[in-house]
Amino acid sequence: xxxxxxxxxxxxxxxxxxxxxxxxxxxxxxxxxxxxxxxxxxxxxxxxxxxxxxxxxxxxxxxxxxxxxxxxxxxxxxxxxxxxxxxxxxxxxxxxxxxxxxxxxxxxxxxxxxxxxxxxxxxxxxxxxxxxxxxxxxxxxxxxxxxxxxxxxxxxxxxxxxxxxxxxxxxxxxxxxxxxxxxxxxxxxxxxxxxxxxxxxxxxxxxxxxxxxxxxxxxxxxxxxxxxxxxxxxxxxxxxxxxxxxxxxxxxxxxxxxxxxxxxxxxxxxxxxxxxxxxxxxxxxxxxxxxxxxxxxxxxxxxxxxxxxxxxxxxxxxxxxxxxxxxxxxxxxxxxxxxxxxxxxxxxxxxxxxxxxxxxxxxxxxxxxxxxxxxxxxxxxxxxxxxxxxxxxxxxxxxxxxxxx
Numbered sequence: 001x002x003x004x005x006x007x008x009x010x011x012x013x014x015x016x017x018x019x020x021x022x023x024x025x026x027x028x029x030x031x032x033x034x035x036x037x038x039x040x041x042x043x044x045x046x047x048x049x050x051x052x053x054x055x056x057x058x059x060x061x062x063x064x065x066x067x068x069x070x071x072x073x074x075x076x077x078x079x080x081x082x083x084x085x086x087x088x089x090x091x092x093x094x095x096x097x098x099x100x101x102x103x104x105x106x107x108x109x110x111x112x113x114x115x116x117x118x119x120x121x122x123x124x125x126x127x128x129x130x131x132x133x134x135x136x137x138x139x140x141x142x143x144x145x146x147x148x149x150x151x152x153x154x155x156x157x158x159x160x161x162x163x164x165x166x167x168x169x170x171x172x173x174x175x176x177x178x179x180x181x182x183x184x185x186x187x188x189x190x191x192x193x194x195x196x197x198x199x200x201x202x203x204x205x206x207x208x209x210x211x212x213x214x215x216x217x218x219x220x221x222x223x224x225x226x227x228x229x230x231x232x233x234x235x236x237x238x239x240x241x242x243x244x245x246x247x248x249x250x251x252x253x254x255x256x257x258x259x260x261x262x263x264x265x266x267x268x269x270x271x272x273x274x275x276x277x278x279x280x281x282x283x284x285x286x287x288x289x290x291x292x293x294x295x296x297x298x299x300x301x302x303x304x305x306x307x308x309x310x311x312x313x314x315x316x317x318x319x320x321x322x323x324x325x326x327x328x329x330x331x332x333x334x335x336x337x338x339x340x341x342x343x344x345x346x347x348x349x350x351x352x353x354x355x356x357x358x359x360x361x362x363x364x365x366x367x368x369x370x371x372x373x374x375x376x377x378x379x380x381x382x383x384x385x386x387x388x389x390x391x392x393x394x395x396x397x398x399x400x401x402x403x404x405x
Contacts, residue, residue: 002294002298003294003302003382003385006294006382006383007383009034009035009036009290009383010032010033010034010035010383011033011035011038012024012032012033013032013383016353017350017353017355018350018352018353019353020351020352020353021353022353022355023352023353023354023355023388023391023392024355024381024383024384025354025355025356025378025379025384025388025392026355026356026357026377026378026379027204027224027331027379027380027381027384028173028201028224028331028332028357028361028377028379029357029379030223030224030229031204031223031224031225031226031227031381032226032381032383033226033227033228034226034286034287034290036289036290037226037227037228037283037284037286037287037290038283040283040285040286041228041279041280041282041283044063044066044278044279044282044283048062048063048066048282049063049278049279050062050063050064050278051063051275051278052064052067052276053067053252053269054251054252063278063282066278066281066282066285067276067278067281069285070281070282070284070285071083071086071088071268071281073285073288073289074086074233074284074288077208077288078208078209078210078218078220078235079208079209079210079211079212080210080211080235081211081238083268084238084241084266084267084268085235085236085237085238085241085267085268086233086234086235086268087233087234087235087236087241087267087268087271087272088231088232088233088268088272088276088277088281089231089232089233089234089271090230090231090277091221091222091223091230091231091232092123092198092199092200092219092220092221092232093123093221093232094232095217095219095220095232095233095234096123096124096127096167096196096198096219097127097247098234098247098271099127099196099217099219099234099236100127100128100130100131101127101130101247102244102245102246102247103165103194103240103244104130104131104134104135104137105245106243106244106245107164108131108135108137108165109135109136110135110136110137111136111137111138111162112135112137112162112163112164113137113138113139113140113160113162113163113164114128114132114137114138114139114140114163114164114165114166114167115140115141115142115155115158115159115163115165115166115167115168116128116139116140116141116142116166116167116168117141117142117143117144117150117155117168117169117179118141118142118143118144118365118366118369119144119148119150119168119169119172119174119175119177119179119363119366120167120169120198120363120365120366121169121173121198121200121361121362121363122362122363122364123198123200123362124167124168124169124196124198125139125365128165128167137164138162140158140163141365142154142155142158142168143369144175144177144366144369146325147324147325147326147327148172148174148175148176148177148323148324148325148326149177149324149326149327150168150177150179150180152180152183152184152187155187156187159187159188159191159193163191163193164193164194165193165194165195165196166184166188166193166194166195166196167195167196167197167198168184168195168196168197168198169197169198169200169201169202170197170198170200170201170202170203170206170218171201171202171205171206171330171331171332172201172324172326172332172363172366173200173201173332173361173362173363173377173379174323174324174332174334174361174363174366174367174375174377175323175324175326175329175332175334175366176307176324176326176329176330176331176332176333176334177324177326177328177329178202178206178326178328178329178330181197181213181214181215182212182213182214185213185214185215186214189214194216194217194240195214195215195216195217196215196216196217196218196219197213197215197217197218197219198219199218199219199220199221200219200220200221200224201331201332203220203221203224203225204224204225204226204291204331204381205299205300205303205330205331206296206300206330207296207297207300208296210235215235216236216237216240217234217235217236217237217240218234218235219232219233219234219235220232220233220234220235222280222284222287225284225287225288225291226287226290226291226381226382227280227283227284227287227288228277228279228280228283228284228287229280230277230280231277231280231281231284234271236267238267241267241268241270241271242267246264246270246271246273247271247273248273248274249273250273250274251273251274251275252265252269252272252273252274252275252276253265253269253270253271253272253273291382294382299382300330302382303330303331303380303381303382303384304330305386306380306384306385306386306388306389307329307330307331307332307380309386309389310333310378310380310389310392311333313389313390313393314333314335314393314396317393317396317397319337319338319339319400319405320335320336320337320396321335321336321337321338322334322335323335323336323370323375331379331380331381332377332378332379332380333377333378333379333380334361334375334376334377334378335375335376335377335378336372336375336376337376337396337399337400337405338405339403339405340399340400340403340405341358341374342358342359342374342375342376343358343359343374344399344403345358345376345396345399346358346376348395348398348399348402349392349396349399352391352394352395352398353391354391354392354395356376356377356378356379356392357376357377357379358374358375358376358377359374359375360374360375361375361377378392
């Protein structure tokens with residue numbers, strides 16, 4: 001099977017952690033980088049580096065062409081209609097802030113409502129909170145049930161004539177819940193409400209077709225897609241990139257600057273102020289090719305098999321409580337062990353070379369709803385195997401032994 005030797009493509013797996021092979025189960029936090037991506041960043045810095053869109057010398061032209069080639073590759077990968085709909089940002093967090101700031105500035109007034117869910121990462125709540133403080137907007141929360149799912153009928157009841165934005169995650173970074181995006185976007189379209197999707201966990205694990213999803217905005221975190229850190233992507237429908245004001249001011253986003261007037265560049269430049277992350281953007285093209293070489297549907301199937309194996313394995317342990325039981329789930333298993341703090345779980349697992357995350361995972365609202373301060377989270381990437389889950393399970397047994405449970 002093509003995934004059998006996949007760890008050999010990631011240099012980091014050559015090392016040992018405390019004398020043990022690295023078992024990396026923290027891809028929902030950040031994925032590891034394949035050698036082709038690392039090599040591309042080095043190659044670009046060594047042979048083609050220049051700032052983009054500024055000069056006409058050979059290196060500048062090469063760098064600009066590579067940068068814009070990646071935009072076209074992303075456009076194709078997410079099936080956007082226009083290349084102007086692809087905006088490079090510092091990350092998914094900045095992508096969401098960009099929308100909240102610009103859309104909020106132009107369209108949100110006191111009393112207008114923004115509908116989110118209790119599943120949201122702080123990055124898809126705090127920017128809307130700023131609007132609440134600045135403009136008197138109202139934030140409404142669609143509740144989750146005990147399985148970690150949203151009831152679409154209850155969701156519908158939260159929508160009023162004052163609802164001006166619906167923003168929610170594609171896949172929960174705590175429960176792994178896959179949201180019914182098309183049901184929500186169909187509902188939103190019928191009421192002429194724009195929809196923003198936080199695709200941070202969705203983009204690495206799912207077939208991505210923004211036209212089919214019907215969303216107005218989709219935020220991507222490239223470092224979770226086996227790509228470089230410090231880079232994100234905002235897909236925004238052309239009607240919005242044409243209509244929204246700039247997010248930041250500086251070089252690259254202007255048309256003309258006079259003492260008494262400034263005119264702005266067209267999208268995407270209008271939203272890409274200052275020096276861009278040229279090497280990261282260029283290398284991200286290799287990340288997409290890496291995913292395409294394996295096939296996103298094959299990756300989905302592979303990760304689903306590991307996920308189901310992991311759920312089955314951990315459910316056999318009565319002291320392990322898995323967070324959520326959604327019907328449609330992807331790549332994430334969050335859990336608690338009675339009598340052991342999640343930070344202690346993660347520390348003991350690390351002694352066995354097993355890397356997981358512990359904490360509230362930037363989802364305090366959901367953890368408050370669940371009545372727990374924190375959880376441990378094992379998240380699956382393309383490089384994981386059933387053997388990794390076996391080692392995780394044995395390490396959990398060791399953890400219980402330490403605490404005499």
